Amino acid sequence: MSDPARPVIWSDGRLRSPDEPLATGVDHGLTVGDGVFETCGVVAGQAFALSRHLRRLARSAHGLGLPAPDVDEVRAGVSAVLAAAGPDAGRVRITLTGGPGPLGSHRFAPEDAHPTLIVLAGPAPRSPVARVARVPWVRNERSAVAGLKTTSYAENVVALAEAYRQGADEALLANTVGELCEGTGSNVFVERGGELLTPPLSSGCLAGITRELLLEWGAEAGLPVREAAAGELPYTVLDEAPSGGLGLLLSGSVRNVAPVVALDGLDLGVGEVSAAARTLFEARMAQDVDP
Template sequence: MTTVVWSAGSLRDPDAPLITAWDHGLTVGDGLFETMTVRDGGIFALTRHLARLSYGADRLGLGVVDTDEVRHAVAEVLRAGEGAVTRVRVTLTSGPGPMGSARGDGPHTLVVTGVDVKRPRVCHAVRAPWRRNERGALAGVKSTSYAENAVMIAFARDKGADEAIVANTQGHLCEGTASNVILERQGELVTPPLASGCLAGITRGLALEWGAAAGMPIRASAPGELTMAALDEVLTGETHLAVTSSTRGVQHVSSLDGQALEPGPMLRRLAAQFELRAEQEPDPGLPRSK
């Protein structure tokens, strides 16, 4: 398996120690990450991933991210991978700090890794018994404080699935542990709004933009419009379900709670449109303000 690691300004031995025992990314999960897919030798939607990383750093109070350094590190990882790397992860933490939650004076820790894992070709989902806190300090932030997602994925795997779909505290449909969700329902495509507490997924955003540009009836739902009861409609076949993520693209959910599902025709069209536009625009840049 190909593994490439960049840290502290250079490529490193994948087995070499990289951080101190006092790094707050390790001790309290005080950090951010971005997982990006490689298409035709380059990172897909790198500009958008870096924008989200900067947004997360601002939300956490980590200061300005040196995106030029991140771009350089990503390029070094891809070069060293010699075409074998298929997925790249950028991890940024607040750096070394004192014991406890209060941060130290840094500097930040930046680690970029590349591996050659395969893209997931199928999604089997279950409904999680826990809820996402849409009003929490980390709502909508891609934080390294990921333990609750690890618990939910373990739950899903125990059920023979590989993704768990979660509601927010109000019982509204929110997201998967590592994906956004989108429904084909009543003649249109709808995805939960960011107000639900879901992450502003890169693929979610592009699917909304590119789907609309193709003339598809697609939108973010109104707050509270989609409850978890919408997944009952998926089981009866009235509604169809897909997930979106950087590693999955727009992917039909093959089963929910152990019941096989049929793909929706509009979701199939959206998935095809996404793949076509991704090939045409490997780094689509940021959406224009209106």
């Protein structure tokens, strides 16, 4: 039986010990953050929405200029780690890097590239609610990697540390033109005027899988959930929250759909549409593990 405190690791066709070296010190994912990844929640022992995550992994790899991952190989790794982790698994992480490379930002020629693929399974404590804080940093919606799920996560580490310093568990970021964008590892929805709105992808936010499913399932169920128009959700909209003018909701592959109960240390109520969205998502997720 696996130790629930330690991840189960797979790479290069087999399970690995947590103490076993897997990547060289000149792996481009380590030296310059040249890599992409996906994280899936685990439902009934299976990676939730794995097909959608694999499609996004391929899109991110293409956007970064990495070779497309071998989908069959990734699926084999996912199956292996989940079988070994058993009921302790709460999440699966798939990481693809450029593999060994120069010390600078340039890569080896494609014919000389040997990407690194690592699949992990481990625990994932969940909370039914979220507490968020505003931070002073912004997303660059015109970045070369905007909308890609890359391993270059230093900005998120700094922003999330500030949120934790304020007693929150997620940070909310604007983009460079003052629009509400996203969290460090989540998408955000604003409940306002009887509907749930989420920033458009043009804001620079990640095309979250949970976000995508909530928009689809909400539309099918007649729930008033939609993508906002460009400029419809300025970052200053958050100023309306403390007075009860709006509610907030976070979505992500581990947290699923979580109403926000505090902003900058001030309590928020859970809106009717947010509560309905959470109920809907949990029900649909239980019905189909790979929608």
